[in-house]
Amino acid sequence: MMGMTPLLVAADLSKTFAKGGGRVVALDHASFDIAAGETLGLVGPSGSGKSTLARILLRLIEPDGGSVRFAGVDLLALKGARLRAMRARIQMVFQEPLAAFNPRATVAGALDDPLRIHGRMDRHGRKTAIAGLLERVGLDASLAGRAIHEISGGQRQRVAVARALATKPDLIVLDEAVSALDMSVRGQVLQLLVDLQREDGIAYIFVSHDLAVVRAVAHRIAIMEAGRIVEIGPAQEVIENPRSATGKALISAVPRLRL
Amino acid sequence: MTEILASIRDLGVRYDDAMALAGIDLDILLGERLAIIGESGSGKSTLALAVAGLLPDEAACTGKIKWPRLGHAPQPGRDIGFLFQDAGPSFNPVLTIGEQIAEVARHHLELGWGEAYEYTLHLLERVRMPEPHRALHAYPHQFSGGQRQRLAIAAAIAARPRLLIADEPTSALDTVVQAQIIGLLDGLIREAGMTLLFITHDIALASGFADRIAVFHDGRIVEAGNASRVLARPQAGYTARLLASHIDLDTPPLVSGYPA
Numbered sequence: 001m002m003g004m005t006p007l008l009v010a011a012d013l014s015k016t017f018a019k020g021g022g023r024v025v026a027l028d029h030a031s032f033d034i035a036a037g038e039t040l041g042l043v044g045p046s047g048s049g050k051s052t053l054a055r056i057l058l059r060l061i062e063p064d065g066g067s068v069r070f071a072g073v074d075l076l077a078l079k080g081a082r083l084r085a086m087r088a089r090i091q092m093v094f095q096e097p098l099a100a101f102n103p104r105a106t107v108a109g110a111l112d113d114p115l116r117i118h119g120r121m122d123r124h125g126r127k128t129a130i131a132g133l134l135e136r137v138g139l140d141a142s143l144a145g146r147a148i149h150e151i152s153g154g155q156r157q158r159v160a161v162a163r164a165l166a167t168k169p170d171l172i173v174l175d176e177a178v179s180a181l182d183m184s185v186r187g188q189v190l191q192l193l194v195d196l197q198r199e200d201g202i203a204y205i206f207v208s209h210d211l212a213v214v215r216a217v218a219h220r221i222a223i224m225e226a227g228r229i230v231e232i233g234p235a236q237e238v239i240e241n242p243r244s245a246t247g248k249a250l251i252s253a254v255p256r257l258r259l
Numbered sequence: 260m261t262e263i264l265a266s267i268r269d270l271g272v273r274y275d276d277a278m279a280l281a282g283i284d285l286d287i288l289l290g291e292r293l294a295i296i297g298e299s300g301s302g303k304s305t306l307a308l309a310v311a312g313l314l315p316d317e318a319a320c321t322g323k324i325k326w327p328r329l330g331h332a333p334q335p336g337r338d339i340g341f342l343f344q345d346a347g348p349s350f351n352p353v354l355t356i357g358e359q360i361a362e363v364a365r366h367h368l369e370l371g372w373g374e375a376y377e378y379t380l381h382l383l384e385r386v387r388m389p390e391p392h393r394a395l396h397a398y399p400h401q402f403s404g405g406q407r408q409r410l411a412i413a414a415a416i417a418a419r420p421r422l423l424i425a426d427e428p429t430s431a432l433d434t435v436v437q438a439q440i441i442g443l444l445d446g447l448i449r450e451a452g453m454t455l456l457f458i459t460h461d462i463a464l465a466s467g468f469a470d471r472i473a474v475f476h477d478g479r480i481v482e483a484g485n486a487s488r489v490l491a492r493p494q495a496g497y498t499a500r501l502l503a504s505h506i507d508l509d510t511p512p513l514v515s516g517y518p519a
Binding site for chain 2: 074186216235239255258
């Protein structure tokens with residue numbers, strides 16, 4: 001895009017799953033790229049393939065075909081130590097943070113894990129890093145000793161963001177990361193994500209079924225339907241002039257305040 | 260003169276030491292669509308359960324709910340239909356859809372099995388189930404989330420209740436299916452002249468079809484009134500904050516064209 005070297009280039013990604021004796025096409029030759037510091041919104045109805053796509057980029061599942069180049073490296077060919085090292089550079093935040101943490105862990109413990117696994121810091125260095133991470137996501141240092149299940153949903157999602165930041169990633173995949181939050185908290189977490197991106201130049205893939213939320217944070221939007229990317233372009237253009245039937249349906253389905 | 264279906268006075272609900280609702284005064288008017296708006300912990304679902312008489316045993320309840328029109332305590336399922344966020348657990352997984360909805364009609368409308376099946380087929384058509392004949396003989400797991408919510412609506416309205424309580428009925432669905440289900444509910448309520456109590460965290464969703472809105476926060480009503488008044492001229496600061504936190508396609512984006 002626009003002469004920038006893409007951070008990630010996905011080409012022709014395909015995936016089918018077995019279901020009820022037949023096969024379901026989850027991804028059908030999906031191609032896109034994303035630049036450093038950019039947010040790509042991935043929007044589509046349930047079952048359109050957006051979560052499958054996100055999980056392939058995280059190397060949680062393998063595609064049947066296609067390629068992914070990340071920072072010039074063939075991401076799908078990585079194994080062992082090189083794959084583990086790469087995992088530090090591509091992080092994730094999911095919808096339900098309680099399910100994404102060991103529920104008995106403390107906030108500090110949850111942040112210590114990635115620092116221990118990916119960093120080369122001693123105990124004291126990690127403690128300083130944890131304090132820094134909490135401050136960056138707007139959480140009070142006194143929360144460090146609290147259990148994950150004791151804090152509020154909004155605080156928990158901030159801890160999930162802090163954990164993703166711990167390894168200094170180039171890309172964070174956010175899968176419905178604000179969908180379970182109360183409205184008043186949701187706006188604050190979105191603003192936090194945008195601020196962090198401005199400071200660090202992190203790229204985001206922001207997966208959601210809610211086009212209005214995606215539009216608030218995405219530079220470009222890709223619309224998915226039945227495993228295919230049916231439309232991709234600058235956020236404003238896609239919202240103002242959708243070309244695909246799915247894009248039009250998603251736009252008309254956004255609840256509007258009727259005053 | 261608007262008739263009152265249910266009159267809630269000084270309702271309070273506690274679970275152990277935690278207050279869930281306190282000092283609730285609210286009338287549900289016959290034939291209206293009343294939206295209860297609130298965030299997590301506001302007490303909105305507890306209100307729905309209290310009105311339906313479905314509070315768990317450990318809940319301590321004070322105050323009164325009167326049903327002047329019925330003249331007796333409402334019978335859940337017969338006088339009140341209930342829709343939950345997730346329709347899955349409402350169905351028995353080993354019985355067909357037809358058996359389960361026909362049973363409601365048999366029990367509450369005193370129909371024979373043959374008539375009850377006929378009636379169920381008619382209900383499945385009314386909730387616009389694709390291939391209603393097949394749906395009658397299918398099992399709950401064979402349907403998508405959106406279709407299961409259509410089936411749950413058919414079951415909830417089977418006994419022709421006066422009041423339908425819908426607690427976040429579309430929160431687990433994507434926005435496109437959500438719009439379809441809301442359109443369906445809206446039409447059915449109008450046709451049948453039912454009263455709707457719609458519980459949601461989404462004030463914009465409620466703004467599309469509610470006659471009145473009551474805003475809940477921390478177990479209390481912060482304001483209630485005609486939907487157009489509450490939305491255009493909120494009196495409580497909390498309501499104004501909820502309205503300001505709404506994001507739709509007219510909200511200014513947090514990022515501009517391209518990354519710096």
